[in-house]
Amino acid sequence: MKIKNGTSAAILIIGNEILSGRTKDLNGNYLAVELLKLGINVRQIRIVPDEKKEIVGALNALKIKYTYVFTSGGIGPTHDDITADSVAEAFSVPLLLNEKAREMLASHYANGKDDLNEARLRMARIPEGATLIDNPISKAPGFQIGNVFVLAGVPRIFQAMADSILTNLDSGDPIISRTITISKPEGTIAEKLAEIASSFPEVSIGSYPFNINGDLGTNLVVMHEDTALIRKVVAQLSKM
Amino acid sequence: MKIKNGTSAAILIIGNEILSGRTKDLNGNYLAVELLKLGINVRQIRIVPDEKKEIVGALNALKIKYTYVFTSGGIGPTHDDITADSVAEAFSVPLLLNEKAREMLASHYANGKDDLNEARLRMARIPEGATLIDNPISKAPGFQIGNVFVLAGVPRIFQAMADSILTNLDSGDPIISRTITISKPEGTIAEKLAEIASSFPEVSIGSYPFNINGDLGTNLVVMHEDTALIRKVVAQLSKM
Numbered sequence: 233m234k235i236k237n238g239t240s241a242a243i244l245i246i247g248n249e250i251l252s253g254r255t256k257d258l259n260g261n262y263l264a265v266e267l268l269k270l271g272i273n274v275r276q277i278r279i280v281p282d283e284k285k286e287i288v289g290a291l292n293a294l295k296i297k298y299t300y301v302f303t304s305g306g307i308g309p310t311h312d313d314i315t316a317d318s319v320a321e322a323f324s325v326p327l328l329l330n331e332k333a334r335e336m337l338a339s340h341y342a343n344g345k346d347d348l349n350e351a352r353l354r355m356a357r358i359p360e361g362a363t364l365i366d367n368p369i370s371k372a373p374g375f376q377i378g379n380v381f382v383l384a385g386v387p388r389i390f391q392a393m394a395d396s397i398l399t400n401l402d403s404g405d406p407i408i409s410r411t412i413t414i415s416k417p418e419g420t421i422a423e424k425l426a427e428i429a430s431s432f433p434e435v436s437i438g439s440y441p442f443n444i445n446g447d448l449g450t451n452l453v454v455m456h457e458d459t460a461l462i463r464k465v466v467a468q469l470s471k472m
Numbered sequence: 473m474k475i476k477n478g479t480s481a482a483i484l485i486i487g488n489e490i491l492s493g494r495t496k497d498l499n500g501n502y503l504a505v506e507l508l509k510l511g512i513n514v515r516q517i518r519i520v521p522d523e524k525k526e527i528v529g530a531l532n533a534l535k536i537k538y539t540y541v542f543t544s545g546g547i548g549p550t551h552d553d554i555t556a557d558s559v560a561e562a563f564s565v566p567l568l569l570n571e572k573a574r575e576m577l578a579s580h581y582a583n584g585k586d587d588l589n590e591a592r593l594r595m596a597r598i599p600e601g602a603t604l605i606d607n608p609i610s611k612a613p614g615f616q617i618g619n620v621f622v623l624a625g626v627p628r629i630f631q632a633m634a635d636s637i638l639t640n641l642d643s644g645d646p647i648i649s650r651t652i653t654i655s656k657p658e659g660t661i662a663e664k665l666a667e668i669a670s671s672f673p674e675v676s677i678g679s680y681p682f683n684i685n686g687d688l689g690t691n692l693v694v695m696h697e698d699t700a701l702i703r704k705v706v707a708q709l710s711k712m
Contacts, residue, residue: 248678251514252649253504254693255680260519264493274491275526277519279500282678286515309659310679311666351662386681409492419549422591426551438488438522439550440495441626453494 239272239404242294245279246287246305246315247385259304259383259390266394271404271457272300282306287318295322295380300401302394305385307374309351315382316375320359323377330358333373340371368392405457412469417441417448421472425452428468435465479512479644482534485519486527486545486555487625498627499544503634511644511697512540522546527558535562535620540641542634545625547614549591555622556615560599563617570598573613580611608632645697652709657681657688661712665692668708675705 243263249255257279264274275298280286287306294301306315320327333356334348341347348356355372358364365374365381367389374383374393383393414421418441429437438453454465483503489495497519504514515538520526527546534541546555560567573596574588581587588596595612598604605614605621607629614623614633623633654661658681669677678693694705 248676248695249680249693251504251517252508252693252695253501253514254649256501261493261496264491266493268492274493275521277491279517281515308679308681309662311662311669312678349659349663351666352659354662355659409494419589419592419595422549422551422594423589426591429551436488438552439548440489441548453489453492455488455492 239300239402240275240298241267241272241300241302242276242278242298243274244287244290244294244301244303245277245385246282246303247279248281248312250279250305251281257304258387259385262387262391263302263304263394266398268407268409270398270401271406272401273404273407282312282314284314284318284321287315288322291319291322291380295378299379301380303380303382304390307355307372307382307384309354309372313354316354316357316359319362319375319377319380319382323359323361323380325360325377327357328360329353330356330362330364333358333364336364336367336371336373365393366396368396407455407457408459408462409453409455410462410466412452412454412466414450414452414469414472415447416450416472418450421450424472425469428465431468432461432465435461437465437469479540479642480515480538481507481512481540481542482516482518482538483514484527484530484534484541484543485517485625486522486543487519488521488552490519491521497544499623499625499630502627502631503542503544506634506638508647508649510638510641511646512641513644513647522552522554524554524558524561527555528562531559531562531620535618539619541620543620543622544630547595547612547622547624549594549612553594556594556597556599559602559615559617559620559622563599563601563620565600565617567597568600569593570596570602570604573598573604576604576607576611576613605633606636608636647695647697648699648702649693649695650702650706652692652694652706654690654692654709654712655687656690656712658690661690664712665709668705671708672701672705675701677705677709 250257260277338345362375362377369389436455440451490497500517578584602615602617609629676695680691
């Protein structure tokens, strides 16, 4: 069931710590919620390891398929931070020391530029042609190139960066979501539900069973950008 | 930095409710932790919508690339449950009413087979050639076909199904993970760290900065299946 809307997005989470299960990803969910409010459908979330080949492959697959791609992670100073290198490769542009990024970084340290050792300077290497994304917390900037937005992995910084760019995105009509709770198990309502769903093929109707202390029920989530249409579907569903 | 190990896995999470941010995925993290204990590297987690084309595309991409693929979600009785249809299509086999699955399902309802309406019978449609995976909670089975394991999306059921199959997997040497905490920010240790990492290219060393009430530090996570090698790397890292 497709949510009809022109503006789409993918989120690419980069990090071995997520794939090993050591760290739970919070950024995908945060951004998905914020993007939906703007009418931008997240169509895929993909988590890949800290390996250039994997990151470049994912970027190339996602950036041609979706309006926007947002990445999380891999822009710090250490050897396993290779997102900027990978994005430069995916866009076939050089990765250059960016003077503005260097100044931003220097402002974070007590001794300014004197504290920028080789490792920290890694964070000022930005693909040619990219626009910087402000990092109000630890200064090392993210960046945008083409339709790809490169954000930090630390959730507090990711969120600050995301909030600063979201207002400028070319978004769709906000997608409205209504949840109806039916006190019957999925299997009882499924046939009628399928009928209603097929009369409104343009509306996304998700069905999510629950079991609260033995009470079986179903949450139905109706999503579309047209409030009147949602109201119609909800009226039909409520009769069940 | 690649964790060297022969056995790999991908996890495919199916569901609009995850992409809309309404529901937080718990299954990917649960399974990643369990697989790592068995020495199986999760190399990708991908979240896709309830759309056949998307599910089939993801299955085809992942099942040739990784030793195992585990899916979560979309095997209930409603119109948006299309995982079995998609798996059958990806394997080019028919989706058939499975007699054993029908009996399992019937055992869940007060009136047995009489309670199996058309919607509930959807859950007994299994790709030809698949082996059933027991569902101790709500009976509707998962299944395995080729290297793909199809599990329920409800976390309690997903976990029960996963636990029942994990013991039978062809796994690698268990991957051991050690975390060292250094009371210095990443940027200070990054150069030395890169040196150590490049002397042990076969070992995965992840670097994760933290900030606890203004105290900056770095957690270093060392992963490999060889304890002696890990001990060597940890000794080097501890000197920082």
